[in-house]
Amino acid sequence: MSETMRSGNSAQVSLPVEGMTCAACVAKVEKALKSISGVQEVQVNLLSGKAAVTFSAGQAGVPQMVKVIQEIGYEVPEEEILLTVRGMTCAACVAKVEKAVKGLPGVTSVVVNLPAGSAKVKFYPGAIDKTRIKKEIKALGYEASEKLTGQEALDREKDARQKELRYQTRNMWIAWPLASLVMIGMFRDYWILPYFVPKFLGNHYVLWALTTPIAFIPGWQFFKHSWNGLKRGATDMNLLYATGIGAAYIIATINTFWPYAGFGGPGATFFESAALLTAFIVLGRFLEALTRGRTSDAIRKLMSLQAKTARVIRKGEEIEIAADEVEIGDIVVVRPGESIPVDGEVTEGYSTVVEAMITGESMPVEKRAGSQVIGATMNKTGSFKFRATRVGSETALAQIIKMVEDAQTSKAHIQKLADFVAGHFIAGVHVLALIVFFFWFFIGYAAFFTPTSQFVLSIYSLSQVGVFGFALLLSVTTLIISCPCALGLATPSAVMAGTGKGAENGILFKGADAVETSSKLNAVVFDKTGTLTIGEPSVTDVYVTAGFTRNDVLRLAAMAEKSSEHPLGEAIVRGAKDEGLAVGDTDDFEAIPGHGVRAAYQGQKVLLGNRRLMQQQKIHIGNLDEKMEQLEGEGKTAMLMAIDGKAAGLIAVADTLKENAKAAVERLYQMGVQVVMITGDNRRTAEAIARQVGIKTVLAEVLPQDKAAEVKKLQEQGLKVAMVGDGINDAPALAQAHVGIAIGSGTDVAKETGDIILIKDDIRDVVGAIEIGRATMRKIKQNLVWAFVYNVTGIPLAAGILYPFTGLLVSPELASFFMAMSSLSVTLNTLLIKRFQPSFRREQEKSGMLPAHQPQPAR
Amino acid sequence: MSMNENMNMNMNALEKKAARKASVTYTTVSLVVVLVFLAITLFDGNTYTAVARIGGMIWVFVLSMIVSMPIVIPSVKKKIVG
Numbered sequence: 001m002s003e004t005m006r007s008g009n010s011a012q013v014s015l016p017v018e019g020m021t022c023a024a025c026v027a028k029v030e031k032a033l034k035s036i037s038g039v040q041e042v043q044v045n046l047l048s049g050k051a052a053v054t055f056s057a058g059q060a061g062v063p064q065m066v067k068v069i070q071e072i073g074y075e076v077p078e079e080e081i082l083l084t085v086r087g088m089t090c091a092a093c094v095a096k097v098e099k100a101v102k103g104l105p106g107v108t109s110v111v112v113n114l115p116a117g118s119a120k121v122k123f124y125p126g127a128i129d130k131t132r133i134k135k136e137i138k139a140l141g142y143e144a145s146e147k148l149t150g151q152e153a154l155d156r157e158k159d160a161r162q163k164e165l166r167y168q169t170r171n172m173w174i175a176w177p178l179a180s181l182v183m184i185g186m187f188r189d190y191w192i193l194p195y196f197v198p199k200f201l202g203n204h205y206v207l208w209a210l211t212t213p214i215a216f217i218p219g220w221q222f223f224k225h226s227w228n229g230l231k232r233g234a235t236d237m238n239l240l241y242a243t244g245i246g247a248a249y250i251i252a253t254i255n256t257f258w259p260y261a262g263f264g265g266p267g268a269t270f271f272e273s274a275a276l277l278t279a280f281i282v283l284g285r286f287l288e289a290l291t292r293g294r295t296s297d298a299i300r301k302l303m304s305l306q307a308k309t310a311r312v313i314r315k316g317e318e319i320e321i322a323a324d325e326v327e328i329g330d331i332v333v334v335r336p337g338e339s340i341p342v343d344g345e346v347t348e349g350y351s352t353v354v355e356a357m358i359t360g361e362s363m364p365v366e367k368r369a370g371s372q373v374i375g376a377t378m379n380k381t382g383s384f385k386f387r388a389t390r391v392g393s394e395t396a397l398a399q400i401i402k403m404v405e406d407a408q409t410s411k412a413h414i415q416k417l418a419d420f421v422a423g424h425f426i427a428g429v430h431v432l433a434l435i436v437f438f439f440w441f442f443i444g445y446a447a448f449f450t451p452t453s454q455f456v457l458s459i460y461s462l463s464q465v466g467v468f469g470f471a472l473l474l475s476v477t478t479l480i481i482s483c484p485c486a487l488g489l490a491t492p493s494a495v496m497a498g499t500g501k502g503a504e505n506g507i508l509f510k511g512a513d514a515v516e517t518s519s520k521l522n523a524v525v526f527d528k529t530g531t532l533t534i535g536e537p538s539v540t541d542v543y544v545t546a547g548f549t550r551n552d553v554l555r556l557a558a559m560a561e562k563s564s565e566h567p568l569g570e571a572i573v574r575g576a577k578d579e580g581l582a583v584g585d586t587d588d589f590e591a592i593p594g595h596g597v598r599a600a601y602q603g604q605k606v607l608l609g610n611r612r613l614m615q616q617q618k619i620h621i622g623n624l625d626e627k628m629e630q631l632e633g634e635g636k637t638a639m640l641m642a643i644d645g646k647a648a649g650l651i652a653v654a655d656t657l658k659e660n661a662k663a664a665v666e667r668l669y670q671m672g673v674q675v676v677m678i679t680g681d682n683r684r685t686a687e688a689i690a691r692q693v694g695i696k697t698v699l700a701e702v703l704p705q706d707k708a709a710e711v712k713k714l715q716e717q718g719l720k721v722a723m724v725g726d727g728i729n730d731a732p733a734l735a736q737a738h739v740g741i742a743i744g745s746g747t748d749v750a751k752e753t754g755d756i757i758l759i760k761d762d763i764r765d766v767v768g769a770i771e772i773g774r775a776t777m778r779k780i781k782q783n784l785v786w787a788f789v790y791n792v793t794g795i796p797l798a799a800g801i802l803y804p805f806t807g808l809l810v811s812p813e814l815a816s817f818f819m820a821m822s823s824l825s826v827t828l829n830t831l832l833i834k835r836f837q838p839s840f841r842r843e844q845e846k847s848g849m850l851p852a853h854q855p856q857p858a859r
Numbered sequence: 860m861s862m863n864e865n866m867n868m869n870m871n872a873l874e875k876k877a878a879r880k881a882s883v884t885y886t887t888v889s890l891v892v893v894l895v896f897l898a899i900t901l902f903d904g905n906t907y908t909a910v911a912r913i914g915g916m917i918w919v920f921v922l923s924m925i926v927s928m929p930i931v932i933p934s935v936k937k938k939i940v941g
Contacts, residue, residue, distance in 0.1 A: 035936055230928050239925060247918070427926055434922045438896070441915055442903055468911035472918055 013062055013106070014052045014126040017044065019074040019225070021238075021285065022823075023487060024426050032068045036060050047492045050126065062106050062127040073225040073238075078108060079125040081133065084118055086143040100136050104128055119144070131324075131392055145325050161289065168286040171218035172279075179272070179279035182210050186272045204256040207271040215249045219278045239426060241281050243433075244480040247472060248274035248812055270473075276813030277480065284820030287827075302401050302503065305357055305376035310341035313385075323375075330388045334379045342375040342391045349384025353377050358396060359506045359759045403510060403757070404503045429482040429795075433475045436799045440471035448804040455811035462809070474800045474809065481798040481815035486790055486822040490783030493826065497833040498776030505838060506759040507769045514755035517739045518773030520720045524668055524766060525699075525711060527725035527733070528679035528686065531743055532693055532763065533655040537568060539575030540636055540656065543627055544649035553649045555581040557641055560599035560606045563589045568637060569597070571653045596639065607642040614640050614647070621647045635688025657692055660840075664763040665694045667839065671770065674719065678702055678710055678733075707733035724766050741766055768838030775836045783826045790822045881928075881935040888931070889923035 017029055026044045029051055033042040038059025044051045053065060066076045085097060094112045097119060101110045106127025112119045121133055130146065137144035185201035188194060200206055223246070226239035252271045307323045311333040318333055323341040326332060331347065334340055340353065352364040355377045364380055367373055373386050376397040392398065449470060451463035465473070495512045502509050509515050526532050544553050558576035561569030562583055576583050588600040595616070596609015607617055611628075614621050619642045621628075628650055631638040636654035640647065668675050678699040679686045686700035699710050707723075711733050714721045723730065723737035734740030734754045742754035743761065758765040798810045837845065896919045900907050907915075 031933065035933060230925070243921065243925065427929055430922050430926045434892075434919065434926065437915075437918060437922070441911075442899060442905075446905060466911060467907065468914040468918075472914070475918070475922075 011056075011105075012052065012054045013065070013124075014050050015062070015065060015069070015076050015124060016126055017049055017051050017069055017074050018077055020044070020046055020049060022046070025074070028072055029069060029074060032072050033065055036064055036068055039065075045492060047496050062124055063108075066124060076124055078122045081121050081123070081130050081146065082118060083121065083134065083137070083144050083146060085112065085137060097137055097140060097142065100140055101133060104133065104136060107133070129393075146322055165286075165289045168282060168289050171221075171282045172286050175214050175218040175275075175279040175282045178210050178214050179275040182207055182214075182275040183272045185210070204259075204271075208253060208256045211249065211252060211271045211275045214275045214278050215245055218282045219245050222281070240429065240479045240482065241277075243430075244476050244812055244816070245274055245278050245281075247476045248277060251469060251472065270812075273476075273812045277816045280813060280816035280820050284816075284823055287820065287824050302357075302376075302397065302404070305339070305397060307339040307341040307376065311335075312388075324392060326388050326391050328388055328391055331385050332388055333383070333385050334373075335383050336379060336381050338379050340373050340375055340377050340379060340386075342388045343395045344373055344375075344386035344388045344390070346371045346373060346384050346386045349382060351382025351384050352380045354380060358400065400503065400508060400759075403508050404499055425482070425487070429479060432482070432795070432799070433479045436478050437471045437475035440474050440800065441467055444474075444800065444803075445470050450807055453803070453807050453809065456808050456814060457811075473812070474798070474803075477798040477810050477812045477815045478795060480812050481794040481810065481818055482791065486783070486787035486826045490787050490826055491780050493830040494776050494779040494783060494833065497779070497830050498772055501775075501833055501836060502756075502769065502772050505765065505768055505772070505841060507765050507772060508757040508759065509769075509773075510755050510757065514739060515773050515776050517720065518722065518756065518770050519777035521673060521722045521739060521770055521773075523674040523676060523714055523719040523721045524770075525676045525678050525714065525721060525723045525733075525737065526695070526763075527707070527723070527730050528677055528681060528689060529655060531658075531725050532661050532677060532695075533657055533689060535655065537571040537637070537653045537655050539572055539651060540654045541631060541638075541652035542649065543624065543651075545622070545624065545647055547646075548643065548648045550649075551579070551581060553641055553643075554579065554651065555583065556601065556604070556606050556643065556648075557608050557639075557651055558583045559586050559601055560589070560597050560608050562586070563599075564591055564597055568639070568653050572639075572651060575651075575653075605644050608639055608651075611640065614642060617642065617645070619645060619647055624650050633684070633688065634692075635685040655689070657689070658761070658763060661693050661763045663840075664767050667764070667767045668770075669694075671767070673770070676714065678707055680704060704730075705732070708736040711736045722766070722770075724763075741769060764840040765838075768840060771838045772836070775833060779830055779833055782829055786826060786829070787822065790818070794818055794822075877936040877938075878932075881932045884935060885924060885927040885931040888927045889920050892923040893920045 020026060020029065023046060026046050029044045030042045033039055033044075033051060033053055036055070038056040039053060040056060041054040042051060051065075051069070055065075069076050097112050098110045101107055101119070101121055104123075107121060107123045109122045110119060111121075119137070123133070134144040134146070181201065184197055185203075185207050188197040188199070188202040219241075222238045222241040226242040230239065248270050252274055255270075309320050310323045310326045310330075311318055311320050312326060313319075313331045313333065326342045332341060332344060334351070336351070346367050346369050348369055350366075350368045353367050353373060354364050355374060358374050358377055365371075367382075367384060372389075374397070375390075375395040390396070393402070445467040449467075453462040453465070455462070462470070462473075491512075495515055498515050499509045499512075502515075509518075529535050539554070542550050542554055544550050554572070554576050558573045558581065561572045562585065573583055584601075586599040586601045586606070590598045592598060592609065592613060595613040596607065599606045599608075607613060607619070611621070611625070621640055624640060624647055628638045628640065631650075631652040634654075636652040638650050638652045640650050642648055665675050674697065675695050676697045676699060677686065677690050677693070677695045679689075680702055681689075681700060683698070683700040686698050690696070690698045702710055707725075707730065711721055711723050715736075715738070720739075721737045722739040722741055723733045724741040724743055725734060726742065734742060739756060740754035741756045741758060743758045743763070743766070756769050758769070794815070798815050800809060803809055893916050896916060897912070900912050900915065
C-alpha cells in the first residue's frame with residue numbers, strides 16, 4: 001500500500017513479514033530491526049504481518065532490513081510486476097529503464113525485454129509501490145502500464161495463507177497418524193490393547209523409528225526458527241517448542257539405545273511425549289492458519305470491491321482499460337450493474353447507486369449530472385458518464401483501506417503492555433524452567449518422589465524415572481505450557497476485528513488508541529451547527545391572518561427575498577421552491593438594512609421584516625406578536641409580513657435538527673454518557689435546540705477558538721470527553737478531546753482531523769462508535785483475562801505444585817494440548833465480534849428497514 | 860567502491876566482532892551456571908549418578924545459553940556497533 005516515505009533525513013517503510021506466529025515473533029522482529037544502526041522506530045503487527053520502520057535514510061536501507069528479518073527466520077515476500085513498456089527502440093532504452101527502476105529503493109531486480117516491450121520488476125511491497133515504478137518509467141518518456149489487471153494483492157495474500165495451510169496440513173498428516181501409532185505402541189501392554197495391537201508396535205526401536213520423522217519433519221520448523229533467532233539474540237515461542245521436543249526426543253533416544261545409562265531406564269522412553277507434543281503444536285499452528293486471516297476480513301472485503309477494469313472515452317472512442325490506469329479528467333462510462341472504478345462527478349445520465357459498502361448508507365443514492373460518485377460502489381439500473389476526479393491512492397476506497405490498515409497496525413496502550421510481557425516471557429520461562437529443574441533435582445525428588453507417580457489423564461507409570469529424568473520432565477512441561485500466544489493474540493486480533501466492524505458501518509477508527517479510548521468515554525460534546533443541526537436555516541412555520549392563504553404569503557415572501565442575499569431570505573426562497581411555488585421577479589425591490597425588505601409585485605406592496613419595520617410603517621400586527629414571541633422562544637427567527645399595509649402573517653426560519661439526532665442523544669444518556677452541546681449561538685437559541693434534541697447541558701456563546709478550552713474544562717472534571725464536530729472547523733476542539741469524532745466527512749477521509757471519522761452524516765454513528773469501542777475492549781479484556789488465568793494456573797501445575805499432594809504430573813503432551821487450546825480459544829472468542837452490530841443497525845435490521853446489501857465482488 | 864558498499868563492509872566487520880565477543884560472554888556465563896550446578900551436586904550430601912550429573916549439566920547449559928544469549932548479544936552489539 002505504502003511506499004517509502006521521507007521526511008527530512010528520516011524515511012518510513014511498511015514491510016510485509018511472513019512467518020510470524022505469536023507476540024514473541026513480533027518482539028523478535030522488532031528487536032532485530034531495532035538492532036540495525038539508523039533504525040529509529042519499529043512497530044510490528046502480528047495479524048497484518050507488517051513491520052513499520054522509521055529509519056535514517058543515510059544509515060539504514062530496505063535490503064539491510066530484509067536481510068535481518070530473513071536471518072531470524074522470517075520472510076519478506078517480494079512482489080513481481082509485469083509491465084508493458086511502449087516506446088523503447090534499442091538496447092540503450094532497455095539499459096536506461098533498467099537503471100532507473102533499479103535505482104528505486106525497494107526494487108530488487110529488473111528485467112526489460114525489448115522485443116516483447118515488457119519489464120519484469122521485483123520489489124518489496126511497502127518499500128515502494130507499482131504506481132511509483134510506472135511513474136519512473138513514464139518520466140523517462142515511455143508509456144508503462146500493468147499487464148495484469150488488479151486482484152494480485154488479494155490473490156497473493158490468499159496464496160500465502162493457502163501455502164501456510166498446505167504446509168501445516170502436510171505436517172498434520174505426518175504427525176498425527178504416526179503419533180497415534182506411537183501412543184498405541186507405548187500403551188500396548190495396558191487395558192485391552194494387547195488383544196488388538198501387534199507386539200512389534202511396542203518395540204522401542206519401532207517406536208523410535210516412528211517418532212524420529214515426527215520430530216524432524218513437522219518439528220523441524222521449530223528448530224530452524226529458534227536457531228535463526230538465537231543467533232541474533234532473539235527468542236520466540238519456537239524455542240519453547242524446540243527445547244521441549246528436543247529434550248523429550250533425546251531422552252527417549254538415549255533410553256532406547258542405552259537403556260541403562262541412567263536416564264530413567266527402558267521404562268522411561270517417553271516417545272509419546274515427543275510425538276504428541278509435536279502433533280499438538282502442529283495442530284495449534286494448523287488451526288491458527290485456518291482462523292487467523294478471518295479477523296481481517298473487513299480489509300479483504302473492501303479490497304475485493306475494487307473494480308478491475310474501467311470503460312473510458314479517449315479520442316472519442318470508448319475503450320476498456322485497467323481501473324488503475326484511469327487518469328484524472330477521464331470520462332468514464334458506467335452501465336447498469338457495473339462497479340464504479342474511481343471517484344468522480346457525473347457529467348450526464350441518471351441512475352441510482354448502492355453506496356452501502358463504503359458509507360454504510362443502506363438506501364441507494366440518486367445520481368444525476370453534478371452528483372459525486374464513489375469508486376467501488378455499485379451502479380443499479382441506469383447508465384451514466386462521469387469525470388474522474390480521484391484515482392489510485394486518492395480514491396475514497398484507497399483512503400479508507402489505508403486508514404483501516406493503519407489503525408490495525410497501530411497498538412493500543414493495553415497491547416503495548418501485553419507485548420512487553422509476551423516479549424520478555426520466553427526468557428522468563430526459561431529462567432523458571434531452570435529454577436524448576438534445580439528444585440526438583442536437588443530438593444523435590446528426594447523429598448516427594450514416590451514410585452506410584454503418574455501423569456494426569458494417563459496410565460503411564462513413572463516408577464523407574466531417576467532424579468534427572470524427573471526434574472527434566474517437569475522443566476520441559478513448564479516450558480511447553482508457558483506459551484504466551486494467547487497473551488499476544490488477545491489485543492491485536494480484537495482490534496483488527498473491531499476496526500473492521502467499524503469500517504463495515506462507515507465508522508473509521510484512526511488507531512487502536514481510538515478504539516480503546518472510545519470505550520471509556522463518559523461525556524460527548526456535540527458542536528451544534530452542522531453537527532446536531534443541518535447547518536443551514538429552513539422555513540419551519542408559516543402563519544397567516546384572515547384573508548390570506550399560506551401559499552400566497554410564502555410565495556410573495558420568497559419573491560421579495562429573491563433579490564436579497566441574506567441567509568434567512570435564501571431559506572424562504574428555498575422553502576417556497578420546495579413546496580412547488582413559482583417564485584417570479586418583483587417589479588420593485590429595496591433592502592432596508594436592520595429591518596427587512598420592501599417589494600412591489602403586480603400592484604401589491606409587500607413588507608417583510610422585524611417588529612421595528614412594522615412599527616415604522618405603522619402596521620398593526622395584532623395577535624401575531626404573541627405567536628412571534630412563542631416562536632422566538634423556540635429559538636426560531638420569525639419575520640412579519642404585510643401586504644398592502646395589512647399584517648398578512650409571519651414566517652419562522654430556523655436551523656433544523658438532523659434526523660436521528662434526538663434518538664442518538666437519548667441512547668447516549670441510556671448508556672450513561674453525559675451529553676453536552678457547544679455553540680457560538682445566543683443562549684436562548686441554543687437552549688431551544690437543546691430542548692428539542694433532549695440535551696440537558698448547554699455551553700452557549702462560545703467562540704470557535706474557545707471550544708477547545710471548554711473541552712479541557714470538562715476533562716479537568718475527570719471526564720473522558722469525545723468532541724463531535726466538523727473535522728475541519730472544529731479541529732482544535734477535536735484535537736483537545738480524548739477522542740475527536742469528525743462527522744459527515746463524506747469520502748475524503750484523509751483530510752479529516754479526529755480520531756474517528758464518520759463517513760455518513762448520521763449522529764447515531766457516534767453511538768455506534770462507542771458501542772464498537774466497548775465491544776472490542778470487552779473482547780480484549782476477556783481474552784487477556786483468559787490468557788492470564790491460563791498462564792497463572794498452567795505454569796504452577798506444570799511445575800509440579802500439586803505433585804507432593806497427589807503424586808500426579810502434567811505430561812508434556814497434555815501441556816502442549818492446553819497451549820494449543822489457549823490460542824484457539826482466544827481467536828474463536830474474538831471472531832464472535834463478527835456477530836456484533838451497533839444497536840441502531842440491529843434495530844433497523846429487526847424492523848426490516850435495512851436491505852441486505854452485501855458487498856459484491858467487483859467486476 | 861561506493862560509499863554505501865564501504866559503509867556495509869565496516870558494519871559487517873563490527874557485527875562480526877560483536878558476535879565473537881558476545882559468544883565468549885554468554886558461553887562463559889552459561890559455564891559458570893553449570894559449574895554452580897556441578898558444585899551443588901558434589902557438595903549437597905546426596906549421591907548422584909554420573910549420568911544424572913552430566914545430563915543435568917547439559918540441560919543447565921542449554922537453558923543458561925538460551926537465557927543469556929538474548930540478553931548478551933544485543934547489549935554487546937549496542938556497545939560495539941552503536
